Amino acid sequence: MNHTVGVRQAQKQQSRRALLDAGLHLLADQNLASLGVREVTREAGLSPAAFYRHFPDLAALGVALVEESLASLHVMIRSVLTEAGGAEELIDRAVDVIQRHVREHQPHVRFLSRERHGGVRQVREAIDAELGRFAAEVGSALALQPVSKDWSAQDLRMLAELYVDHMVSTASAFLEAQESDPAREQRIAATARLQLRLISLGRRHWQGS
Amino acid sequence: MNHTVGVRQAQKQQSRRALLDAGLHLLADQNLASLGVREVTREAGLSPAAFYRHFPDLAALGVALVEESLASLHVMIRSVLTEAGGAEELIDRAVDVIQRHVREHQPHVRFLSRERHGGVRQVREAIDAELGRFAAEVGSALALQPVSKDWSAQDLRMLAELYVDHMVSTASAFLEAQESDPAREQRIAATARLQLRLISLGRRHWQGS
DNA sequence: AAGTTCGGCAAACGACTGTTTACTGAATGG
DNA sequence: CCATTCAGTAAACAGTCGTTTGCCGAACTT
Numbered sequence: 001m002n003h004t005v006g007v008r009q010a011q012k013q014q015s016r017r018a019l020l021d022a023g024l025h026l027l028a029d030q031n032l033a034s035l036g037v038r039e040v041t042r043e044a045g046l047s048p049a050a051f052y053r054h055f056p057d058l059a060a061l062g063v064a065l066v067e068e069s070l071a072s073l074h075v076m077i078r079s080v081l082t083e084a085g086g087a088e089e090l091i092d093r094a095v096d097v098i099q100r101h102v103r104e105h106q107p108h109v110r111f112l113s114r115e116r117h118g119g120v121r122q123v124r125e126a127i128d129a130e131l132g133r134f135a136a137e138v139g140s141a142l143a144l145q146p147v148s149k150d151w152s153a154q155d156l157r158m159l160a161e162l163y164v165d166h167m168v169s170t171a172s173a174f175l176e177a178q179e180s181d182p183a184r185e186q187r188i189a190a191t192a193r194l195q196l197r198l199i200s201l202g203r204r205h206w207q208g209s
Numbered sequence: 210m211n212h213t214v215g216v217r218q219a220q221k222q223q224s225r226r227a228l229l230d231a232g233l234h235l236l237a238d239q240n241l242a243s244l245g246v247r248e249v250t251r252e253a254g255l256s257p258a259a260f261y262r263h264f265p266d267l268a269a270l271g272v273a274l275v276e277e278s279l280a281s282l283h284v285m286i287r288s289v290l291t292e293a294g295g296a297e298e299l300i301d302r303a304v305d306v307i308q309r310h311v312r313e314h315q316p317h318v319r320f321l322s323r324e325r326h327g328g329v330r331q332v333r334e335a336i337d338a339e340l341g342r343f344a345a346e347v348g349s350a351l352a353l354q355p356v357s358k359d360w361s362a363q364d365l366r367m368l369a370e371l372y373v374d375h376m377v378s379t380a381s382a383f384l385e386a387q388e389s390d391p392a393r394e395q396r397i398a399a400t401a402r403l404q405l406r407l408i409s410l411g412r413r414h415w416q417g418s
Numbered sequence: 419a420a421g422t423t424c425g426g427c428a429a430a431c432g433a434c435t436g437t438t439t440a441c442t443g444a445a446t447g448g
Numbered sequence: 449c450c451a452t453t454c455a456g457t458a459a460a461c462a463g464t465c466g467t468t469t470g471c472c473g474a475a476c477t478t
Contacts, residue, residue, distance in 0.1 A: 007476050012425065031328040034243035048428050052467080054425095108474060113326045117381060119240040128385070158403045162375075169374040172326060176337070194367045194418055202411030209403055217445055221455065246436060256457050261437080263455095 017053045018044040023061050024107045032062045033119035062115065062123040069108035070130045076101045077134060081141040091196045095189050098167060102174040111204070113172050130169070135160045147203055155209055166195065225263045227253040229277070232270050233316045241271045242328035271324065271332040278317035279339045285310045286343055290350040300405045304398050307376060322381050340377070344369045356412055364418055375404065384414040 022043035026035060035058055041048045055061045072202040080094045102109050115123045116131075139160035142148050148156060170192045231252035235244060244267055250257045264270045289303045311318050324332045348369035351357050357365060379401045386393040 006476075008424075011475090015425075029328060031240040031242040033240040034328060036464080038464075048466080049428085050426050051467080114328065116326070117322045118327070119238060119243060119323065121238075143297045155403065158400045159407070162399060162407070165378040166371075166374070169378070191367045191370060194364065195371045197418075198371070198380075198411040198415060199367070200406065201412075201414050202407040202409075205410050205414055206407060209406075211429080215446075217454080220445090226454075245434085247434080258438080258458085259456050377467095 012054075014104060015044070015046060015050065019045065019051065019054055019061065023058075024065060024111060027065075027111050027114065032058065032115050043099055048079060048081070059120050060124045062120055063126050065108070065111055066126040066130070067106070068125055069112050070127075072101070072105055072108060073112075073134070081138065082180065087200050088197075091200065092194065093191055094167075095170070095192050098170055098192075099174055099185065099189055102171050102178065106178060109176055110169055111181060113175060115166075116168075119153055131164060135164045151206070151209065152208060155206070159203065162199065166192070166199070185193075216385070221262075224255060224259065227255065228260065228263055228270065229274060232267075233274060233320060236274075236320050236323065237316060240327055241267065241324050241332060268329050268331045271329055272335050274317075274320055275324075275332055275335040275339070276402070278321050279336075281310070281314050281317060282321075282343070286346065290347065296409050297406075300402055300409065303376075303405065304379070304401050306382055307379055307401075308394065308398055311380050311387065315384070315387060318380055320383055322377075322384060325377075340373060344373045347372055359417065360415070361417060364415070368412065371408065375401070375408070 019040060022040050026039060026043055037051050037058060038048050039056070040061070041051050055064070071165065076097055080097050081089075083090065083093055085093070112127060116127050118124060135157070139156045142156055142160060142163075143151070151159075170188065173188045173192075174185060177188055228249060235248060235252055240263050246260050246267060247257050249267070249270070250260050264273070285306055289299075289306050292299065292302055294302070298366065321336060323338050327333060344366070348365045351369060351372075352360070353364055360368075379397065382397045382401075383394060386397055
């Protein structure tokens with residue numbers, strides 16, 4: 001549906017990609033709110049005016065980056081949820097997947113972490129809405145597990161939010177460790193596994209609210 | 210010790226305060242990285258050059274704001290930790306204190322939440338270092354509770370970090386709810402209490418790692 | 419083959435930026 | 449009372465900024 005195979009379209013997509021990549025690269029040590037149109041186009045190798053052929057705003061570029069970043073996150077979450085196995089193996093798999101995802105999509109993850117509470121309302125809201133959808137998805141997956149037999153919808157939702165928040169915290173921690181001590185990464189992974197084990201223990205003894 | 214009662218000093222402190230307040234006010238819907246010296250001095254009612262009588266950088270002003278913000282946070286945490294009582298009442302008290310703190314120190318809390326992963330390295334590191342100290346403090350307090358009799362130091366530390374991360378997430382959620390639906394605040398508080406209850410349940414059945 | 423679409427460019431607009439300079443005048447201290 | 453300190457000022461510096469304009473030329477349509 002989105003093929004648009006013309007040469008024209010292909011070249012336009014290429015420029016758009018260059019702008020997104022330039023933005024993502026510059027946002028490694030900068031905020032979206034402090035980014036400049038000229039800055040982005042300079043990095044992308046285009047003229048300033050060219051930017052407006054693709055986005056009306058820098059906020060629009062930010063929203064586009066949110067969609068990109070969350071698409072890959074979505075794939076990651078599904079890959080954890082659909083795996084079956086005992087609680088222990090599931091925890092190990094989940095932490096591994098998070099760790100690898102942060103490594104392989106560092107710029108996107110950093111962008112999300114930085115702009116989640118950043119100064120651009122549109123972007124903030126886009127991220128939060130999508131994280132809410134993630135929580136709903138996690139909640140549905142949890143409902144299918146036998147451990148959640150007698151759980152109310154509200155309790156399932158709060159558990160899902162706890163998991164999502166924990167995932168976000170862990171990903172942020174991995175991000176900071178990434179560019180400093182590589183040994184710290186293992187400590188973070190170990191801590192995250194322990195925390196998930198503790199939560200899992202609480203789940204098994206939960207008796208409703 | 211820090212009295213410096215001269216008229217001169219008092220007037221200087223007043224200007225410094227004006228700069229800090231102006232910055233805090235502007236950072237309500239902006240990032241520190243996108244803040245300008247002229248912007249701050251304009252809001253504070255001073256000339257641009259006056260800024261440099263107080264701070265070398267905007268980053269320095271940011272660090273000063275971090276110290277302010279964390280001082281009040283420190284008081285809050287202690288007030289939760291020193292209270293005694295059953296697990297249930299302790300949870301209720303903790304969530305109440307967080308909620309009130311966010312309401313009463315909204316600008317400071319928003320600043321912390323926004324700059325924790327923001328674009329200014331100095332500020333990021335200042336916040337993270339202090340949050341680490343909070344976790345250590347929480348860990349020490351947890352060690353004194355009878356529930357933690359057989360817990361290893363590592364397990365206590367991971368529990369403390371879980372609590373601190375949860376507090377940060379909850380505070381951020383309160384912050385967003387603040388300026389939208391006031392009823393949402395109660396939902397967030399209820400969810401936070403349930404999550405703490407779940408963690409508390411996991412604690413009671415923990416058998417070491 | 420001729421006409422149209424449209425992505426990209428150079429140039430120009432006024433506005434705003436961080437920082438330094440030399441200076442003013444009130445608080446300070448002998 | 450006189451000399452000194454020093455927070456604050458106005459002015460100027462050389463830049464960068466976002467955005468609009470008119471134009472070009474290659475890709476598309478017919």
